[in-house]
Amino acid sequence: xxxxxxxxxxxxxxxxxxxxxxxxxxxxxxxxxxxxxxxxxxxxxxxxxxxxxxxxxxxxxxxxxxxxxxxxxxxxxxxxxxxxxxxxxxxxxxxxxxxxxxxxxxxxxxxx
Amino acid sequence: xxxxxxxxxxxxxxxxxxxxxxxxxxxxxxxxxxxxxxxxxxxxxxxxxxxxxxxxxxxxxxxxxxxxxxxxxxxxxxxxxxxxxxxxxxxxxxxxxxxxxxxxxxxxxxxxxxx
Numbered sequence: 001x002x003x004x005x006x007x008x009x010x011x012x013x014x015x016x017x018x019x020x021x022x023x024x025x026x027x028x029x030x031x032x033x034x035x036x037x038x039x040x041x042x043x044x045x046x047x048x049x050x051x052x053x054x055x056x057x058x059x060x061x062x063x064x065x066x067x068x069x070x071x072x073x074x075x076x077x078x079x080x081x082x083x084x085x086x087x088x089x090x091x092x093x094x095x096x097x098x099x100x101x102x103x104x105x106x107x108x109x110x111x112x
Numbered sequence: 113x114x115x116x117x118x119x120x121x122x123x124x125x126x127x128x129x130x131x132x133x134x135x136x137x138x139x140x141x142x143x144x145x146x147x148x149x150x151x152x153x154x155x156x157x158x159x160x161x162x163x164x165x166x167x168x169x170x171x172x173x174x175x176x177x178x179x180x181x182x183x184x185x186x187x188x189x190x191x192x193x194x195x196x197x198x199x200x201x202x203x204x205x206x207x208x209x210x211x212x213x214x215x216x217x218x219x220x221x222x223x224x225x226x227x
Contacts, residue, residue: 043218046218088155104154105155
């Protein structure tokens with residue numbers, strides 16, 4: 001079983017839709033949670049990062065962490081065609097120097 | 113802030129030659145840098161972790177004599193692919209993290225094609 005599970009999609013939505021992306025994990029030592037966006041042939045771009053359970057909002061993006069359920073989500077409101085990309089969840093343990101464990105990535109297409 | 117650059121963005125080399133890829137943190141000091149490899153439609157595969165001034169730690173299955181990593185300063189790490197072969201063709205991405213950060217910031221990646 002993978003430490004981090006993420007539905008690879010592909011996910012296709014119309015412009016303006018609310019998008020929900022999710023990851024589950026099995027390692028209870030994960031403390032830090034990140035969402036990256038990766039366009040084709042580009043490096044991943046950090047969108048959101050959180051430490052504790054709860055919600056964090058940044059513009060059209062909301063990250064949600066539920067440590068009790070080992071479940072994290074990224075919501076995108078008013079989705080735009082420019083949001084079309086692969087979204088990767090990533091997490092790490094608290095120890096300094098800890099590596100990131102990535103989900104497989106969800107490929108999202110927002111249709112105009 | 114938190115900008116990481118990579119050079120070159122794309123390189124083609126002949127089989128048997130060596131290629132060096134540079135990774136720079138432009139606006140912060142990167143105490144730790146990571147090198148990843150990514151195949152099409154797959155997630156990132158960590159190759160090695162390097163701390164400034166120390167030898168890199170390689171992941172299982174990654175040949176350290178083939179993929180030489182140097183992290184000589186707090187803003188620069190290099191990956192040298194020695195005696196490259198066509199199967200080394202891939203997308204190589206570096207990331208960097210500052211001393212008290214847990215998030216990593218990625219470079220734009222380098223596409224290596226070995227002919």
